[in-house]
Amino acid sequence: EVLLVESGGGLVQAGKSLRLSCAASGFTFDDYAIGWFRQAPGKEREGVSCLTINNGRTVYADSVKGRFTISSDNAKNTVYLQMNSLRPEDTAVYYCARTPFNIETMDPSLFGSWGQGTQVTVSA
Numbered sequence: 696e697v698l699l700v701e702s703g704g705g706l707v708q709a710g711k712s713l714r715l716s717c718a719a720s721g722f723t724f725d726d727y728a729i730g731w732f733r734q735a736p737g738k739e740r741e742g743v744s745c746l747t748i749n750n751g752r753t754v755y756a757d758s759v760k761g762r763f764t765i766s767s768d769n770a771k772n773t774v775y776l777q778m779n780s781l782r783p784e785d786t787a788v789y790y791c792a793r794t795p796f797n798i799e800t801m802d803p804s805l806f807g808s809w810g811q812g813t814q815v816t817v818s819a
Contacts, residue, residue, distance in 0.1 A: 697721040697808045699729075699791050704813030707781055715776040715813060717791030725749045728794050729774040730806055731765065733787035733815075742801025743789070746774060754799040759785075781817045788812040 703715040717729060730745035744755045744765040753765055764777040774791060792806035 697793070699793060699808060699810035701789060701791050701810045701813040704789060704815045706816045706818065708818050709782055711781055711817075712777070712779045713781065713815060715778065715789055715791075715815070717774040717776075717810060719772045719774070719793065722793070724769060724772045726795070726797070728797055728799060729767070730792050730794065730801060731774075731776045732790045732792060732801075732803060732806075733785075734790070734812075735787040738787075740790070740803055742803065744776060745794075745799045745801055747797055747799050748774075749797065752799045754801060756801065778815070781815075783817050783819050786815060786817050788814050 698720045700718045725748050728745055728747040731743040732740050733743050734740040746753050746765045762780045767774045790810055790812045792809045794806045796805055
């Protein structure tokens with residue numbers, strides 16, 4: 696069974712940091728790209744970042760470039776999203792997902808397996 700489990704969300708003040716984790720199981724980790732998405736209340740789901748596991752290529756949304764960093768620990772089948780200098784507008788439920796296309800993409804239609812999400816709330 697394919698499982699993606701997010702953790703690390705919480706409530707923080709603006710300017711602080713959080714690190715989200717996405718623990719993957721049930722598939723060959725290296726064969727996929729893993730993306731992070733977020734969805735705020737009343738808004739569409741948007742891509743945040745994506746990482747191709749086998750060669751480390753990354754892509755970021757313009758809104759998070761320079762503040763967020765995606766990485767992986769392949770021995771642990773885990774992808775991380777380090778979020779620094781958080782802003783109230785980063786408040787959302789954050790999801791990780793996998794795509795079989797070995798490309799760094801943030802098109803949600805290309806992702807077939809999703810985690811349950813973790814809430815990130817940034818207070819002003």
